[in-house]
Amino acid sequence: MIKPDAVENGHIGGILDKITSAGFKIVAMKYTQLSRRDAQAFYAIHKERPFFGELVEFMTRGPIVSAILEKDNAVEDFRALIGATNPADAAEGTIRKLFATSIAENAVHGSDSDENAAIESAFHFAGREIF
Numbered sequence: 001m002i003k004p005d006a007v008e009n010g011h012i013g014g015i016l017d018k019i020t021s022a023g024f025k026i027v028a029m030k031y032t033q034l035s036r037r038d039a040q041a042f043y044a045i046h047k048e049r050p051f052f053g054e055l056v057e058f059m060t061r062g063p064i065v066s067a068i069l070e071k072d073n074a075v076e077d078f079r080a081l082i083g084a085t086n087p088a089d090a091a092e093g094t095i096r097k098l099f100a101t102s103i104a105e106n107a108v109h110g111s112d113s114d115e116n117a118a119i120e121s122a123f124h125f126a127g128r129e130i131f
Ligand code: GDP
Pocket: 051, 054, 055, 084, 085, 103, 104, 105, 106, 108, 109, 110, 112
């Protein structure tokens, strides 16, 4: 996902350019907005964390871009491309270093395993929307 902060700040094009330049193929993509229920379900793993309420507020406050990306070693390579959760710790040239503003508003989400990538893909897309 390209998160609401990055959409608000005009970074959709810049982020997609970094993603496709790094060799990822876009196999599904949409411009959409999460409901509270969507965000609570998507981030259910974090529901006991102190920042859960803030995370749901943030992720629902405006539109996002969701996409499914394909590449060999995609999960690991995408997490390297986006950088650390906190942009202050992210390596130079990473998407979060370039486009994120804080640990909370960190521009992009990437799946953390192949298993979660499959679950998150099914959360956002119907089979007929995946090419
Ligand atoms: P990620 O896998 O790098 O996205 O990081 P996590 O799975 O640890 O956290 C999920 C998301 O929760 C992050 O991308 C942030 O948007 C948000 N988040 C993480 N830590 C904090 C925090 O300390 N405060 C707030 N408000 N949000 C946070």
